Amino acid sequence: MKGRTALERQIKSIPAAAGLAIGKVVWLRKHDRADDVPRHISEDEVDAELSRFHAAVAAAREQIAELRNTTAKQVGEEEASVFDAHLAFLADPAYVDETVRRIRREALSATGACSAVTKETSDMLASLPDEYLSARAADIRDVGDRLLGLLSSETKGTVTFAPGSVVVADELTPSQTAELTSDVVGLVTRRGSKTGHAAIIARTLAIPMVVGAGDALDDLGDGQTVVVDGDAGTVDVEPDAAELEAVRARQAERAKHRAEALAAGRAPAVTADGRRIEVLANIGSPKDVEAALAGGAEGVGLFRTEFLYQESDHWPTEAEQLEAYRAVLEAFGDAPVIIRTLDIGGDKPLPYAEMPKEDNPFLGQRAVRFCLANPDVFRTQLRALLRAAMFGNLHVMVPMVENVEEVEAVRALFDECRDQLKAEGQTFGELKLGIMVEIPAAAVMADILAPHVDFMSIGTNDLTQYTLAVDRGNERIEHLYDASHPAVLRLIRMTCDAAAKVGIPVGVCGELAGDAAMAETLVGLGVTELSMSATRIADVKVKLRGVTTDRARALADEVLTLASAALVQARVQALAQA
Known part of the structure; x- marks a missing residue:
């Protein structure tokens, strides 16, 4: 250098x-528009500016809907769902009506009013302590930029x-x-x-x-x-010529590795000493099934059901839910499909749900707490799940569980729903019930919880956030968010040890599961199943085939003694390059 x-x-x-x-x-770079600043108009121009704004809103709605559909087909339903928030802003009176008011009452140009309201709304959202709402600041800027481009007669295309x-x-x-x-x-x-x-x-x-x-x-x-x-x-x-040559060599090696991984992606993941590790897919809707199967998924480790609620303007009916669950179960045949019960609250509010305002919704009434507080909503989902169990190998897991009483309450509601279906002459199947370990208390109390469930699945995204007290959406402290932190790994070990004593499996369905470099450590900690996005399955399977149980356990024991996530990552990387 x-x-x-x-x-x-x-x-x-x-x-x-x-x-x-x-x-x-x-x-x-963001395009600077001369009319982005507020500009006053005459009374005679108000109607024309209002018409221009409403036309831009309608055009933006069409463009975003088209972009959503294209993204769902090419990238995935889960990724495409971000554009639902964009469409919601275009129907939000606090945004649209305020822009209209400023055009009409303050005689501002459509572009100037839209620019001002967008900036104010974005600044307000960004300042909120709630992670979900503060993250929406980027969404409103995205929507506002599209509207401003349309109002400026710019062509909005690729x-x-x-x-x-x-x-x-x-x-x-x-x-x-x-x-x-x-x-x-x-x-x-x-x-x-x-x-x-x-x-x-x-x-x-x-x-x-x-x-x-x-x-x-x-x-x-x-x-x-x-x-x-x-x-x-x-x-x-x-970089100089020698550095570029070295990078190209690394690229070629990665490409070769990727090709080999994809070729072997459909085969089961069996360690070098014969231990079977299930590699499953996380999906956001039935539209993700094709990509999961193509990627080599041996089942579904996390089927997020929120899409049913977020894409609707009403509480989804039993029939609507049954159709979605059945489609995924039938696609995977005898392979396990783990469906997560409704997880709203925190970063997932619903516009039609009456949810109390909370100063810190991530520590509030979310997930299982919301469901148990709203049993009628929960019963509809549980009935649909019981009926769907007729069509495949269904496992149901409950998110954000913290104590045995919550597990018992869910089982009681399942029993109640079985009795109702039986009395109505409806057919239904049997399923396995598990919990997500996302709260540190659940990991610490895993020995108490394990005898009451059929399986456990560790959600490392929330477990990391809660364990390290790090808001993963906060840029200023994001560097502190790392699921390979020894404190998180110790909680995973505690959970696996407790599960092993009663003979139930433990999976990981957070981002950590798709980190091929960490696969050996997770196996060493006692994890028996990993679930991830379809694009990561092949690489993780290849990594697992080179693992031996004894070496994995030795690595896990070693990293649990380290002082930081950086040291864990350094040790794992050194082993991978050895």
Whole structure:
């Protein structure tokens, strides 16, 4: 590195989507519009400006609906669901009606009023302590930018890039990320979160991405050659010939490994000493089944049922739920399908649900707490699940369980629903009941909970957030959020030990399950099943086939003694390269 200028350096940021990319910088800067600032109009112009705004809203609604459908087909239903929030903003009186009011009452231009209301709404949301609501600030900026483009008569379409482009931006919206072409090989942002919608879409599209680079991007110019390392979270600026050659060698090795993984993806994951580890898929709706099967999923480890509620303007009926559950169960035949009961509250409010305002909804009435407090809503889902059990190998897991009383209450409602169905002459099947271990208390009390359930599944996303007291959507402390932290791994070990004593399986369905580098550690901790996005299944299976139980246990024992997540990651990486 000697002799290089200040700009020719390594920029350190946050890894958001794995992979290596070499390309030319293309800055994606926000377009400055002269009319974005409030401009007063005459009384005679008000009606025309109102018409322009309503036309823009209608056009934006059509564009977003089309983008949602395209994203669902090409990327996945779960990723596409972000655009439901965008459509909701276009129907939100607090946003749309306020813009109309400013045009009519304050005689502002449509563009000026829309710009002002968008900024105020975004700033207000960003300042809220609630993670879900603060994250919606990026969504409203995305919607506002689309409206402003339409009001400025700009053509809103897919932005084209030259082959080998590395897109650099202050922030990437979900719309911008979903509309990227195959010519984009890497993404770098000044702000952003690795758990944000743009990062999730980038991972699904397999585009290496780093976020949170901050002011280090100030001197980065269009056309410069950079290397984006989405694993390490770095950007190397103007690497020399030897460095580029080394990166290309790493890319070739990754491509070879990926091809081998995909070829072997359909075969079961059996360790080198014959231990069977189930590798399942996380899905967000029946639309994700095809990708899960193609990726080599041996079942479903997490079927999120929230889509039924979030895509509806009413509480989903028993029949509507039965249809969705049956479709997934029949697609997987005898393979296990683990369906999670309704998990709303916290970051998943429903517009038609009467939910009390809470200062901290992530510590409030969410998931099983909400369901037990609203038994009529819960009974509808439980009845649908019992009837769906006729069509496959159904496992039901309850999220956010903290104590035995909650498990007993759920079992009692299941029994009540069985009695109702029997009295009505309805056919139904049997199912297995498990819990998600997401609250540290559940892991600490796993020995008490385990005898009351058929299986446990560890949700490492929330377990990490609650254990480390880190808001994973907060850019300022996101670097502290790491599921490989020894404290989280110790809770996983406690859960597995308790489950082993009563002979029940333990799975992991959080992001950690899809981290191939951590697969050996998880096996060593006692995990028997891993569930992840379909795109990660092949790599995890390949990793597992090289694992032996004794070495995995020795590794797990070792990392539990380490002092930080960084030391755990360093040890795991060193072992992988040995």
